[in-house]
Amino acid sequence: MSSIRNSDLLRKSGFPIPSKSKHSLASDASDPKQSYLGHYLGSGDAESDPLTEPLGPPLDIREAARIIGCSSWTVRNRYLPAGLPHHRATPNGKLIFYRNQIIRWLLRKQQKGGMAV
Secondary structure: OOOOOHHHOEOOOOOEOOOOOOOOHHHHOOOOOOOOHHHHHOOOOOOOOHHHOOOOOEEOHHHHHHHHOOOHHHHHHHHOOOOOOOEEOOOOOOEEEEHHHHHHHHHHHHHHOOOOO
16 A cells, blocks of 8 residues: 555645644734734834825725725624724715724724723
């Protein structure tokens, strides 16, 4: 019988079977594009700091949810009632969020100790 290593085996999908690791997935976060607040804060210089603009670029609810790290349902049903800044042009209109407002709101919530919703 030939010896087959785990790394040589493929799943039905064609992807290799992962090796057993003692490390959690969170500790292997090597992707520089991860969504966390530090990623959006910049270097701290006034000229290069993206938060010096009062609003930032406009976002739809899905993009706002991606910045926060949740679903659009959670944004609509949890964070809007908790005071997440947004704009609605008409009573049944689309929700518009602004990137820098969301980040500042999150930072204020973190400094206060979280949300009680």
